[in-house]
Amino acid sequence: MSIEQLMEIDVTLATREPEPVGRTAAAITVITNDDIRRSGVTTIADALALADGVQVARFNNGTWAVSARGFNATSANKLLVMIDGRTEYSPLFSGVFWNMLDYALEDIERIEIIRGPGATLWGANAVNGVVNIITRHTRDSQGTFLAFGTGNEDPGLADFRYGGTAAGATYRAYGKFARRSAQTFGDGVSSDDGRRRGQVGFRIDRPGGGGEWLFKGDMFDSRDDLPEERTGEFKEIALQGVWTRAFTPTSNLSVRSYYRHEFRDVPLQLTHRIDTVDLDFQHGFAWRDRHRVIWGATHRRNSDQTAGGTVLFEPVDRVYSVSSVFAQDEIVIRPDRFDLTVGLKAERNAFSGVEWQPNVRGRFDVAPRQLIWGAISRAVRRPTRLDVDVRALAPNGTIVAVGGGEAYKGEDLLAVEFGYRAQPLAIAAIDATLFSHSYDDLRSQDLPPSGPPIVVGNTLNGRSQGVELAGSLQPLPMWRIRASYTFLDVSITKDLDSRDIGGGASEANDPSHMFGFRTDVDLPRRVELNLFLRSIGALSNPRVASYTELNGRLGWRATQHFEAAITGQDLLHDHHPEFGATAPLRIEFERSIRVQGTFRY
Amino acid sequence: MRRFLVALVLSTATAWTSAQEVPLEYRVKAAYLFNFTKFIDWPVMPTGGRNSFSICLAGRNPFGTMLSSTLVGETAAGLPMAARVVSADQASSCQILFVPRGVAAAPYLRGIGAAPVLTVGESPDFLTQGGAINFVLDGGRVRFEINQAAAARAQLKVSSRLLQLGRGNDSQGD
Numbered sequence: 026m027s028i029e030q031l032m033e034i035d036v037t038l039a040t041r042e043p044e045p046v047g048r049t050a051a052a053i054t055v056i057t058n059d060d061i062r063r064s065g066v067t068t069i070a071d072a073l074a075l076a077d078g079v080q081v082a083r084f085n086n087g088t089w090a091v092s093a094r095g096f097n098a099t100s101a102n103k104l105l106v107m108i109d110g111r112t113e114y115s116p117l118f119s120g121v122f123w124n125m126l127d128y129a130l131e132d133i134e135r136i137e138i139i140r141g142p143g144a145t146l147w148g149a150n151a152v153n154g155v156v157n158i159i160t161r162h163t164r165d166s167q168g169t170f171l172a173f174g175t176g177n178e179d180p181g182l183a184d185f186r187y188g189g190t191a192a193g194a195t196y197r198a199y200g201k202f203a204r205r206s207a208q209t210f211g212d213g214v215s216s217d218d219g220r221r222r223g224q225v226g227f228r229i230d231r232p233g234g235g236g237e238w239l240f241k242g243d244m245f246d247s248r249d250d251l252p253e254e255r256t257g258e259f260k261e262i263a264l265q266g267v268w269t270r271a272f273t274p275t276s277n278l279s280v281r282s283y284y285r286h287e288f289r290d291v292p293l294q295l296t297h298r299i300d301t302v303d304l305d306f307q308h309g310f311a312w313r314d315r316h317r318v319i320w321g322a323t324h325r326r327n328s329d330q331t332a333g334g335t336v337l338f339e340p341v342d343r344v345y346s347v348s349s350v351f352a353q354d355e356i357v358i359r360p361d362r363f364d365l366t367v368g369l370k371a372e373r374n375a376f377s378g379v380e381w382q383p384n385v386r387g388r389f390d391v392a393p394r395q396l397i398w399g400a401i402s403r404a405v406r407r408p409t410r411l412d413v414d415v416r417a418l419a420p421n422g423t424i425v426a427v428g429g430g431e432a433y434k435g436e437d438l439l440a441v442e443f444g445y446r447a448q449p450l451a452i453a454a455i456d457a458t459l460f461s462h463s464y465d466d467l468r469s470q471d472l473p474p475s476g477p478p479i480v481v482g483n484t485l486n487g488r489s490q491g492v493e494l495a496g497s498l499q500p501l502p503m504w505r506i507r508a509s510y511t512f513l514d515v516s517i518t519k520d521l522d523s524r525d526i527g528g529g530a531s532e533a534n535d536p537s538h539m540f541g542f543r544t545d546v547d548l549p550r551r552v553e554l555n556l557f558l559r560s561i562g563a564l565s566n567p568r569v570a571s572y573t574e575l576n577g578r579l580g581w582r583a584t585q586h587f588e589a590a591i592t593g594q595d596l597l598h599d600h601h602p603e604f605g606a607t608a609p610l611r612i613e614f615e616r617s618i619r620v621q622g623t624f625r626y
Numbered sequence: 627m628r629r630f631l632v633a634l635v636l637s638t639a640t641a642w643t644s645a646q647e648v649p650l651e652y653r654v655k656a657a658y659l660f661n662f663t664k665f666i667d668w669p670v671m672p673t674g675g676r677n678s679f680s681i682c683l684a685g686r687n688p689f690g691t692m693l694s695s696t697l698v699g700e701t702a703a704g705l706p707m708a709a710r711v712v713s714a715d716q717a718s719s720c721q722i723l724f725v726p727r728g729v730a731a732a733p734y735l736r737g738i739g740a741a742p743v744l745t746v747g748e749s750p751d752f753l754t755q756g757g758a759i760n761f762v763l764d765g766g767r768v769r770f771e772i773n774q775a776a777a778a779r780a781q782l783k784v785s786s787r788l789l790q791l792g793r794g795n796d797s798q799g800d
Binding site: 027028029031032164165190193194195230231232235236237271272 | 685
């Protein structure tokens with residue numbers, strides 16, 4: 026490009042070309058800041074529904090079931106979720122308390138979702154997928170941002186942020202507050218699950234030590250109502266520091282540490298406090314032209330205290346650590362033709378000792394703008410306190426289930442994946458993935474010969490196979506379309522000597538078919554329209570009928586500083602269920618309409 | 627360079643930046659840095675033992691892999707071009723030094739002295755501190771202003787074409 030041409034590019038507009046063919050040898054989808062803004066979603070969990078092949082089902086206002094490649098449950102436990110490298114799944118059960126995962130959505134740069142195991146680089150729990158939430162650098166979130174919204178299901182939404190510079194650093198401070206109205210049971214009775222949540226935080230980026238420092242702090246508080254029970258209370262405080270240094274364009278070092286305190290009080294069930302300290306470093310460098318090496322190590326210490334309810338733990342308090350080292354080499358076998366990546370992670374945890382997680386990936390450029398990739402990986406879901414230490418009580422006080430103790434092992438996955446990606450035209454891209462996952466030692470509920478209580482064991486095995494298809498098209502510069510389809514077949518079998526009586530019903534409840542269609546149109550007069558149609562197949566146990574729902578947003582960027590929007594969610598039905606028990610005990614989600622005004626200075 | 631993109635995207639959140647995540651503003655600035663070499667003559671200079679024409683980044687790299695990929699296979703003054711991050715005491719071995727926002731320019735400018743290095747910045751006071759070219763945002767577009775005196779001190783010959791395109795700033799830095 027000539028200098029004259031460069032001088033005419035408006036760099037404040039988001040790029041609207043379809044993304045170039047991703048070069049990643051994995052099934053990856055990226056949700057951008059612009060995707061989130063145009064969709065009008067208000068939570069991170071709901072934003073994940075925009076990704077190809079991710080099942081996001083709501084259970085009540087504060088509980089989601091989220092998984093990729095099956096094994097979905099409200100306690101789904103096979104995803105690794107991180108925000109700026111800070112793990113967000115709970116070591117209590119290796120699932121995510123989605124009601125506590127919040128951020129100022131305006132300042133999320135993007136969310137990368139990788140389906141399939143990523144354990145070698147990321148570590149345990151990256152079994153069925155990795156969700157990597159990346160917040161904006163503070164130099165990209167300067168100035169004042171104010172947003173207010175109200176609607177029938179969200180009576181009050183307020184977001185603010187101020188970003189500035191001081192003493193060679195850039196910073197921002199933000200806050201958000203949201204109220205959510207109760208939904209309904211199938212018979213029209215209110216489900217009394219309204220919630221109020223707030224979060225404040227800051228981020229500072231500043232050069233130093235030959236590299237760059239990042240400091241972040243976030244504080245979250247929410248009150249979640251429950252039918253005929255007192256209100257649940259959830260709090261979190263997290264502090265994080267990261268130092269990164271690029272020695273050369275091909276050599277980097279990052280050192281990262283965080284501290285987090287969480288408190289949750291779920292009436293009847295559990296009161297839980299946990300402190301987590303994590304230290305992690307990673308170094309990447311090029312070696313002998315053809316190698317790109319990344320290696321690193323992590324140590325994390327969890328210290329938790331429990332008090333119950335119907336979910337007790339023995340011991341009540343526990344301190345447990347996990348440490349790991351990993352190395353990965355990306356080797357250019359034939360330049361611009363064939364790359365191979367081999368990696369290995371060794372991880373020691375307090376429950377099952379050392380777990381090895383190797384991974385081999387290959388990428389082959391079959392033609393310009395076309396590549397195929399394949400991967401074979403082993404990943405482990407390490408045991409958690411919910412598997413090992415739990416004592417589950419019936420309402421009358423009898424113990425119905427006990428944890429597996431020292432006999433409990435990690436769950437093992439061996440995954441084989443193949444993908445094809447092509448961008449036949451500048452305006453069109455397609456992405457296809459085939460996968461087969463074999464699980465060994467899945468969590469089971471074994472009834473001993475001597476009778477109750479049930480003991481948590483590893484006597485189930487599983488298999489999931491599927492196809493994930495996605496395509497994007499941009500027929501006109503102002504019109505973008507994305508469609509995806511996922512076929513999934515999950516089966517769970519018992520070991521020959523298994524005494525399991527649960528049949529895996531609490532481990533997986535997945536639709537065989539998922540279809541998504543999104544379109545963004547920039548209309549004249551700075552009006553923008555977004556439609557998101559999703560069609561989710563039936564769930565079998567507990568049964569939930571298939572459903573099709575539509576979200577839409579009409580926005581008007583009146584001036585550079587002011588934007589108004591009307592957002593509708595779940596427009597096709599008065600209310601519909603997505604997950605959980607059978608009617609009438611199941612909560613259904615109501616049609617939601619809201620208006621929002623946004624100021625940016 | 628393409629081969630690095632996989633590791634870049636696959637690695638954890640903050641360790642690396644991939645080309646995709648580099649804001650358009652910096653992709654444009656990377657293209658500018660490369661283009662400037664066509665409009666400026668460097669005197670025959672010591673390359674600090676390097677057999678390359680170095681575009682250096684002061685302290686940090688806001689371009690991700692973007693700048694390096696732009697430079698692959700390109701030459702300037704007969705040398706292959708390369709990008710690297712430098713500290714202030716290494717800056718005099720560069721041909722172009724870009725000082726990103728938030729990095730203090732003074733130590734770098736002192737480190738360069740009168741060496742033939744084209745200094746490029748993006749902070750409001752960069753030219754008054756003695757820098758040669760400064761990027762400014764003008765109605766969402768990246769434009770640049772030139773301090774001819776600073777360029778002359780570094781023994782750089784700036785073509786009249788570039789001077790026309792940039793906003794003159796002769797009064798400063800004298």
